[in-house]
């Protein structure tokens with residue numbers, strides 16, 4: 214036993230020394246080239262502790278000292294952080310080809326996920342339960358009726374995606390696999406979001422010291438199996454001749470796809486379809502529900518903005534009609550509210566990390582191949598060089614302005630930009646501005662319609678007849694996510 218321990222300790226030391234020497238060698242080679250500035254790091258761990266518990270905030274502070282292009286070493290991983298609209302434009306527009314790869318997390322190597330994934334894959338050129346009913350039931354039980362808004366918003370986003378992808382309400386008593394799927398994806402998202410020391414010190418990958426890969430492998434297998442069941446079911450339906458339905462969903466489209474006649478000339482492999490479907494839940498639920506929640510939290514804190522949204526909705530849609538997709542363009546104030554919420558609270562504050570595909574001369578600095586790149590969309594959205602009064606929630610700033618989040622205005626990039634821009638952006642836009650009752654369909658004009666329902670913002674307004682000073686408990690943590698409770702009965706606003 215003793216000899217095994219000594220062997221492990223010696224091998225660990227040997228690896229650590231080898232790594233330090235290797236890093237030194239690497240640095241010597243680069244001394245002649247100008248690197249971006251950055252704080253000095255510790256041996257082996259580098260600047261990991263400089264990130265703190267909220268990396269986007271800690272990095273924003275480092276910008277004051279080192280400027281908008283910052284260099285860090287996270288373990289053995291070279292990292293560059295971009296923190297101004299100008300630098301983001303250079304990166305995502307002029308150098309997008311060099312920086313369009315992704316830095317993968319170790320946990321995404323399970324079940325060949327990375328090979329099938331769009332979001333973490335290598336770059337290759339080729340409604341919710343009724344809130345009112347639940348509140349009424351709680352009141353009947355003598356409870357306060359405080360609503361856990363994040364919970365409803367997440368369920369809503371999950372079900373909307375379930376309908377678009379698979380034409381089913383996953384979180385419904387009729388769908389027995391739905392709850393297990395919901396749980397498995399939730400756990401997998403948690404493993405993916407836990408900082409993994411093996412990502413920073415790759416020689417530890419083999420040991421999986423926090424057990425994250427093992428946990429991810431288990432929960433991802435559960436989720437993949439359920440999606441596979443849905444896909445098999447659909448293929449059975451095709452065999453029975455049921456494929457001639459009017460409304461094709463995303464799964465139908467993936468199964469029928471036979472190439473675009475340019476870069477892709479074949480059907481999408483079965484395993485990849487399963488991973489893509491799963492990924493839409495990962496990428497689309499938490500992001501959309503967090504953004505909606507922030508928009509609501511900000512509106513509840515700003516009675517004047519809330520009044521304007523209500524007035525606009527009443528004028529354009531009226532009291533008795535549901536919001537339809539075509540209404541969106543006639544709701545400029547609501548659109549401005551969404552932009553302003555995404556400016557201050559982008560759901561993915563550092564975007565999804567990029568990876569440099571080749572040595573690149575970027576704004577006069579040498580960025581080596583395989584450097585990880587963070588773009589701090591959170592800091593850019595609050596940069597006083599780009600925004601007047603940047604910390605104030607002021608939707609009016611977008612009225613009469615052409616600034617949009619579609620990847621062309623680099624001061625507002627909650628969905629990223631360039632080749633790896635969020636593919637769900639337009640869907641997210643609709644989900645943020647609207648609410649589904651899970652039976653949406655495409656109307657004769659090609660618009661998505663939701664027969665019953667309205668914008669989530671409107672829901673809060675109409676469900677609670679909101680007192681502007683309603684209680685909001687907000688606590689930002691890692692992904693800048695607010696925790697919002699809305700109670701029709703409380704009348705003070707607090708923020709922590």
Ligand code: HEM
Pocket residue numbers: 331332333374492493494496497498500501504559560561564565627628629630631632633634635636637638640641
């Ligand atoms: C408010 C909602 C959302 C936000 C803020 C958001 C944000 C982002 C960001 C920042 C990226 C990385 C972009 C870059 O590197 O330049 C991304 C990528 C991605 N998003 Fe979203 N997203 C949202 C909703 C969605 C939805 C609804 C879906 C699909 C159902 C989706 C699917 C994806 C996918 C597949 C990628 C990877 C694209 C690639 O790597 O090529 N997202 N998203």
